[in-house]
Each structure stands twice: as C-alpha cells, then as structure tokens.
Amino acid sequence: MNTFWQRRRSAPYTLLILMLALFFTKPVASMAQSQLTDSLTKVLAAHPTKDTTRVNILNQLSRFLFTQVPSLTETYAKEAFYISDSLYYLPGKLWATRNLALAENAKGNLEKQMDLTLEALKLAEQLNDLKATGILNADLGNILIEQQQPRQGLIYQKKALAIKQKENDKAEIGKTLNGIGTSYMVLKEWDSALHFLYASERIKLALNDHRGLAYAYENIGIILSVKGNYQEALRYHTMSSQYYKESDNIQGVVKSYLNMAQTNTFLKDFTAAEEDLQNAARLNKSMQNTRNEMIYYRYRSMLDSARGNFAQALENYKEFQALSEDFFSTEKSRFIANSKEKYESEKKQHENELLKKEQLLHLATIRQQQILVIFCIALFMALATITVLLYRMFKRQKDLYSQLNSRNRRVQQQNQIILDQNAALESGNQVKDKIFSVISHDLRAPLGILEGMLFLLRDEKMSQEQFNMFVDELWRDMKNTSSMMDNLLQWANSQMKGIRVMPDDFNITVLLNNEFELLQTLARQKNIQLNHYLPPVIHVFADKDMIRMVLRNLISNAIKFTPKNGSIVIDYRLSPDKVEVMVKDNGIGIPSEDQSKVFSNIYYSTTGTQNEKGCGLGLPLSKDFIQRNNGEIWFQSYKEKGTSFHFTLPLSEEEETNAYGRTIILQPTRDYSH
Template structure:
C-alpha cells in the first residue's frame, strides 16, 4: 500500500514541481500567482479520483486562494480534510486543518483559528514534520499578535524561528523575522522591530520574493512613520503598494493606499493624500472591510484637521468613532458566540463522559449477572452446597443493586448541580451581555465625542468660541450618560444581589422638590416648562431612594420625549389609604405596537427628540421598585399627543388617619419651577 501511494505521489509531484518552476522563474511576477491558481484548478478538474494526489492539489489551491477568495479556501480545505480523514492520510489532514484555520482568520474568528491551528500542530508533532511545526508555531504567534497579546506571540514566533533555522528554510525564516518585527511593533519597541524587519527584507531580496517584501515594506514604512522619518516611510509604502499589486493582493493594496495617505498628510502633500484616500475607499467598496473603512475615516479626519477644516474633521472623527463601536460590538458578539459554542461543546463532552460511566456501570452489572447464572448452573450439580452458595449470590446481587442505585442517585445529584450551575451561568451571562451592550453602544459614544472635542481644543485646532457652541450638547450627553449609569448600576445590583426594601415614612413632596433643581436644568436645555401641583406635605411609607429613582426616571423620560417649548406637569390624587402620582407630558407619545415593551424585560429603548440615548432599563426598574413598595404603575399614551405615567404608594399611618377623619385640608397649588 505504501509503495502504491509513493508511486502516485512521486508522479504527481514531478509534474507539479515542473509547472510551478516555470511560473515562478518568470522575470515578470505580476500574473504569476493567478496563473498558478488557474493551472492548479485545471489539474484538479483533470484528477477527480479521491486519493492523496487530489488532497495535495486541494491543499495547494486552498493556500494560494487565501489572499484572493477566502471562501474558496474553506471549500477546498474541507474537501481535502474529508478525503484525508477517510484515507487516514495524516499529512493531508494536517495541511487541510491549517487552511481551515486561515479561512477562519479571514472571517475574523480568531478563537476558532487558534483551536484549528493547535489541532494541526499536534498532527505535525505526531508526524515529526519539522517544516510544518515551524509554520504552525509562527501561525500561533501571528494569532496572538492579532489578539493584542504580543508577548505571548513572541514566544511562538521565536520558537518557530529556531525550528526554521535548524531546517535552513530561508523563505520561512524571512516570514518569521517579519512576524517577530510585527510583535515588537505592537509592543511599540520600534528599534527592535526595525532590526528584525530589515533582516527579513535582506532574505526576501535575496530570494526575489516580491510577495513577502510587500508585507515587510509595509511594516518598515509604518515604523519609520512613527519615528518621524516620513520621506523614508513614503518610499517603503510606495514599494509595498507596487508589490501588493503584483501579487494581486487587494487587501494589501487597500492598506498601502491608507498608509500612503497618512504619510502624505504628514508631509503636507494634501493632494496626494486625498487621491490615496479616494483609491482606498474605491477598492474597499467591493471588499466591505469594516476595519479599513474605520481607518479611512480616521485618516480623513487627520487630513481635514491638517487642512484647517476642523468642522469636517469632527464629522469624520464621529464617523470613525461610530465604526469603531460597530467593530468592537461585532468582535464582542463573535467572542460571546465562540465562548458559548465552546461552553456547549464542553458541556456535551461532560455529559458524554457521565453517560460512558453509566454504561460501564451497567456493563459491570450485566457481567455480574452472567457470572451469577453460570455460578448457579455449576452449583446446581453440587447439591450439598447449593443453598449456601445461592444465599451468598443473592446477598452479592443485593449489594450490587444497592451500589447501582446509590451511584445512580449520585449521578442524578451531580446532574442537578450541573443544571443549577448552568442556570446561574446563563443568568450571569445575560447580566454581563446587557452591561457590555450598554457600555459599548451607549456609554462609549458620548465619551468618544468628548475625547474628539478635547483633542481639537488641546491642539488649538478649535477656538474657545467654537468649543462653547458644543458645550450645551456635551453637558446634556454627559448628564444622560450619568443617568444611564445610575440605572445600569441599580439594575445590575438587583440582578446579581437582589433588592432589599428599606421602607420608612417620608414627605414625597420634599423629595420631588430636591430632585427638581437638576430636572429643571435638563428641561431648560430644551425650553420645556416643568412644574408640579403637589401640596407641601404628603407622607408615604416606602423606600425613599427607590422612589427618588422612580421620580427621576419618569420626569427625565418625559423631558427626553417632549419637544422644545413643551409642558410637563407632575400632579396627584389623594385617596384614603394611598396617593396616586401622575407625570404628564405633551410629547411624541409611545406607538401602540411598542407599548407592550415599555415595562417588559425586552429593554425597549429609543432616542429622544434631540437624539438623547437611554439603556432601556429605567422603566422596568421603576416598575420593580413601585411593586416592591406595595404600589402599582401604569401609563396612557397617544402618538403625537403625549404620555402620562401613574403610580400609587401607600400613605403613612399618620397620613391615612388624618385623611380618613377629615382632619387635614390639602390645597391644590401650582408650583412653576421653570424660572
């Protein structure tokens, strides 16, 4: 069998090496890679047999297509993996697994790429394949660099370099030197980075490796730009762009245009920078790469700022911040999905282990029963000892059943513990996901805008007068963010630790008065008239801090959804044993289809009349607080006419007594705090 495979592989590799030699020794390299890909595709079509030759062609084709069509990389790698697995062809399976890992990198799934690369590395070590071991260690180093863990990446990169130096593989040594230089770039150790990048450049120049030089020149240009050597950086970025175009690497061409735009901006060649940015955006439209688009807006803001167009620079900086949030959210979602998938896999593995233990226990019982049967047959012959032996076997069987039942009970208890732990983990994940969602979507944005404004003000690229134009808007965003943070902390505390009600008698009118100063400031920002009609004293029995949060949420919510020059009124209705508080506005109202979401756990949230943001926790939290204080909460709302929220609270015993006997007369007064 081995001789058969060796003959087939030898014939294939002879043809393949001759073909690749013809392509790679041509003096003009711009179409070499696409020609190799076309040739391999033709060879694959001419060899339909599912054998090791087809596996090797599939793996070669999959690797060449990684920088051109990543989706085809995955398709060919999967076929190579399945054929190799059926033939128990470990080398093919190893390279197919590595190509599947590269496909996951193209999709941004670094966790899956790490798992697949580790699987491929185990196969390489099992086969004692020195070259593959070096390549896969370098891959792991690159993954850690992308995950912003350069120290960990350096460990694998240097291990890979030592392996490749033992094999004296110059091409692979050049790649790994470039990877080590990249690690030092992430660590901002620029001199060390240049040392390894120049070493990589020397090897790739000796090999005339234009494809590899594109990566090395990009990194060298980036480091030189950071060190302020912009003219040298421009030269390297220009050569990098040329070689990326030769190797038909569209992703690399886009990055080189962005790098050239930044360098031309530093050199104050604004026309060239503008042209580079337009070329980058044109190419990226087909690729739809979110990171490249984010970098585009960042460099666009730098160019506008350098030109003195600060208003446009701010707009582009906001676009950069928005895209940054989107990329962060996408990566977070992928990380959560991968973590959940890994958790489910480990859970299933644990369940399978429990099932195997149970099966082994049942098999042991069956074996014991068989022994018992044969034992009985043998003892039946010896009548003298049959009674004693049967009694012993019966006792043994009882013990086995008792042990089996005991073990079954322990397994059930373990399963119950696992189910309880899963429920707790699921609850914790929901709280964590909500907190991450609010922080990434609602709290980062105003802080990012404030950072951009302060950046322009600090570098004197914006005058104090221009900054003052945005102060009111920034103040409102910060106050909204502070309110969201209060709601988030209260909600997280209620979810993680539960809520303790500390009820006591207090004057709800005085509480509302104390909150009105802050609320009036928010209302004046939108020219809203805010007043309340509560009498000087209404004593209720409830948790004062919870009711403070409810009043603040309801009134600030009314301000949020009431347009300029609107009116908000806090009114009341006194009953024998409770008081009803009403917060009324003439704002935009709540659409009928969304009214069921207001108090639900869906965490419904929309932007206000001036794009104010919220986290969707205020109203559900208010509902919980009112119900915990023996009250009820409801609302009436009509689209474009306004909304009124109502809630009740029990009166204190003194308030109930005086109200029931008619001893207290409460006059309805109107307090206007708008001035």
C-alpha cells in the same frame, strides 16, 4: 509506516509527481500567484484519485488561496483532512489542520484558529518535523499578537526563529523576523521593530521574495510615519503597494492605499491623498472589509480637517465612530457565539462521557445476567446445591440493581446541577449582554462625539465660537449619559447582588424639591414648563434613595418625550394610609402596541423628541423600587396627547392628611425659589 507511504507514492503517480516537481522548482517570485493557483487547479482536476498525492496538491492549493479566496482555503483543507484521516497520512493531516486554522483567521475566529494550530503543532512534534514546528510556533505568535498579547507572542516568535535558524531556512527566517518586528510594533518599541524588519528585508531581497517584501515594507512604512519621516515612509508604502499588486493580494493593496493616503495627508499633498482614498474605497467595495472601511473614514476625517473642512471632518469622524460601534458589537456577538459553541461542545462531551459510563454499567449488568443463566443451568443439573446457589445469585443480582439505582440517582443529581449552572450562566450572560450593549451603543456614542469635538478644538481646527455652538447639545448628551449610567449601575447591582431596602420616614415633597434644580435645567433646554402641586409636608415610609431615583426617572422621561414649549405636572392624591403621586405630560405618548413593553424585561427604549437616548432600564427599575417599598405603579398614555405615570407609597404613621398645599411653578426662563 514509512515503507507503506513510499509504496503509495510510487508506481501509478510517477508522471504526476514529475509534473509537480517541475512546477514547484520554478521561483515563486517569477510568476503571479493567480497563474500558480490556476496551474495547481488544473493538476488537481487531472488527479481525482483520493491518495496522498491529491492530499499534497489540496494542501498546496489551499495555502495559496488564503490571500485570494479564504472560503476555498477551507473547502480544500477539509477535503485534504478527511482523505489524510482515512489513509492515516499524518503529514497531510498536519498541513490540512494548519490551513483550516488560517481559514478561521480569515473569518476572525482567533480562538478557533488557536485550537487548530495547537492540534497541528502536536502532530508536527509527533512526526519530529522541525520545519513544521517552527512555522506553527510562528503562527501561534501571530495569533497572540492579534489578540493584543504581544509579549506572549514574542516568546513563540523567538522560539520559531531559533528552530528555523537551526534548519537554515532563509525564507522562513525572513517571515519570522517580520513577525517579531510586528510584535515590537504593537508594543510601540519602534527601534527594536525596525531592527528586525530591516533584517527581514535583507533576507527577502536576497531571495527576491516580492510577496514577503510587501508585508515588511508595509510595517517599515508605518513605523517611519510614526517617527515623522514621511517621505521615506511614503517610499516604502509605494513599494509595498507594488508588490501586493504583483501577488494579487487585494487586501494588502487596500491597506497600502490607506497608508499612502495618511502619509500624503501629513505631507500636505491633498490631491494624492484624495486619489489614494478613492482607490482604497473602490477596491474595498468588493472586499466588504469593515476594518478597512473604518480606517477609510478615519483618514478621510483627517484629510478634511487638514483642508479646513471641519464640518465634513466631523461627519466622517461620526461615520468612523458608528462603524467602530458596529464592529465592536459584531466582535462581541462573535465572542459570545464562540463561547456558546465551546460550551455546547463541552456539554456534549460531558453527556457522552455519562452515556459511556451508563453503557458500561448496562454491559456489566448483561454480563452478570449471562453468568446467572449459566449458573442456573448448572444448578438445575445439580439439584443438591441449587437452593444455595440460587440464593447467592439472587443476592448478587439485588446488589447489582441497588448499585445501578444508586448510580442513576447520582447521574440525575449531576444533571440537575448542570441545569442549575446553565440557568445561572444564562442569567449572567443576559446581564453582561445588556451592560455591553448599553456601553457599546448608548454610552460610547456621546463620548465619541465629545472626543471628536475636543480633538478639533485641541488642534485648533475649530474656533471657540464654533465649539460654543455645540456646547448645549454636548451638555444635554452628557447629562443623559450620566442618568443612563446611574440606571445601569442600579440595575446591574439589583441583578447581580440584589438590593437591600432600607425604609425610613421622610418628607417626599422636600425630596422632590431637591431634585428640581437639575430637572429645571433639563426643562429649560426644551422650554418646557414644570409644575408640582405637592403640599409642604407628606411623610412617607420608604427607601429615600430608591424613591429619589423613581422621581428622577419619571420626570426625566416626561421631559425626554415632551416637545418644546410643552408642560409637565406633578400632582398628588391622599388617602388614609397612602399617597398617590402623578407625573403628567402632554408629550408624544406611547403607542398602544408598545405599552406592554414599558415595565417588562424587554428593556424597551426609544429616542426622545430631540433624539435623546436611553438604555430602557429606568422604568423597569422604577417599578422594581416601588414594589419593593410596598407600593404600586401604573400609567395611562394616548399617542400624541400625553402620558401620566402614577405610583403609591405608604404614609408614615405620624402623617396627618392635608388636602391643601402650595403650588411651585418652575419657569425655564428664570430662577425659582421655594
């Protein structure tokens, strides 16, 4: 194999290899990365032949483009991989696989990057390439750091350092020392991190490696800022920005501006901090990096707070929270997509294995049939033994078909098991997706706002009087969040484990009266009048906790969609064997096109008249509870006129129907008594 590749690299490509040798012997620090990329592009265009030389140029160009145009990294790496695979050129395939892994990192697919890096590491170990083995172990350590597993990452980083020290590769040793320092940064072991980062700095200074120094200085500046040494931190961030600009690393320049903005804010140099933030926003506009935009609004909020502009600080903090929620949702969707892709891949692999087994079985059958034909010809020629031989072959063929049918039945059973497992996984994914959605969008938002308010109050950036202006709104948001959490837990329990109904006789009027203390407080927030006309005693036979949840959901829903100064009425109608309870409001109503979604599994949810949020689970959960208790539930609604929800429950056997009762009127401006 080695002789083969030596012959391939010689003869027609000598001139091109000399050009590459002259090109790569120049110190990297002495030219801009864009010039290096342009030169490699010209060399690639001058060599269209699909051989090992083109593979080496493609891999080199792919690696240099990683910090500039990640999409081109993937394009060139794929071409290098396919050419290497067709030529059985393992070194080219190794580095192409590594570049494909870097392209997945740029897209945020850390799991796919991990798989590709492990494939490249197998090739490096197969080739006994110590340099590649060290680099790929360092890559695995960096991936684990990004996956918030720094302890595991350190194992690979230190293994990579030992290999590179054995090879005495100074440039790679400097990179790995920086990676180990980053691991200790994530672990918040600042002194250990500085020890390795300063060691990396010394090596890179000796090599005049400005591109590598940019990363080391960024990390050193962050740690010094955490330790309170802001002047020194600003100096390192400034040098990091300069070296990122030299290497055309726009992403690094944006991070440097953000770091300098934070440090200048701590130093109370607000003018410089403002300028740094503007520069970061201008550059990130073309990059469209959501993480940098999140950091921008976070530091903008800190700057406004330091200036005393608390209202603007709160607005920017809300922007940061909104972007954080979107980023979390995107990461979740990406995780689900990657999981689905991995599942589909495994499913196809399983199907292929089954298909191969079936093909082998069919081939065996064909071979047996061929043997049968040969035997038949021989038996025809030997009439004396034809009867015995035909009988034996018939019996053998019958056994083969029996085995084939038996195997087919087993394959069908396995397919059915797979289908059942798919259905169970799909159901579990729906529950998980709904829980993630509610937590990430509906529960985190009010908690984030409360966090921001408490942050300003704790640091005395907001007076107690200013905070009191938001107390009612925060209290309402927390109660809505608590109600959503109750519904979410009940719904998740019903979906994942099922709910056991425990019916008993109880007075539904007493149950309703017990819930009015909370409901009165909610109604007072919007100056809504609550009336109920239930008599003192109505005994029903149902699960008391479920009916409490139904009443709370229906009345809370009515309050949510009723404007200020509105009214809500709870009425009833008795029949010989059941009671009908009605919750009527004069709120905004439900549009006719959305009425079919109210009780469905679509989990329809809209904001209330004061932007109250819900998770869309209350009404479907109420329907489920009523039906489990042998009742019915329905509603009538007219847009801008109001909505009335009705449900029935069976009366207990001791119930004596009474069409007369008392009226309890709850005024939101004063206390009430029963």
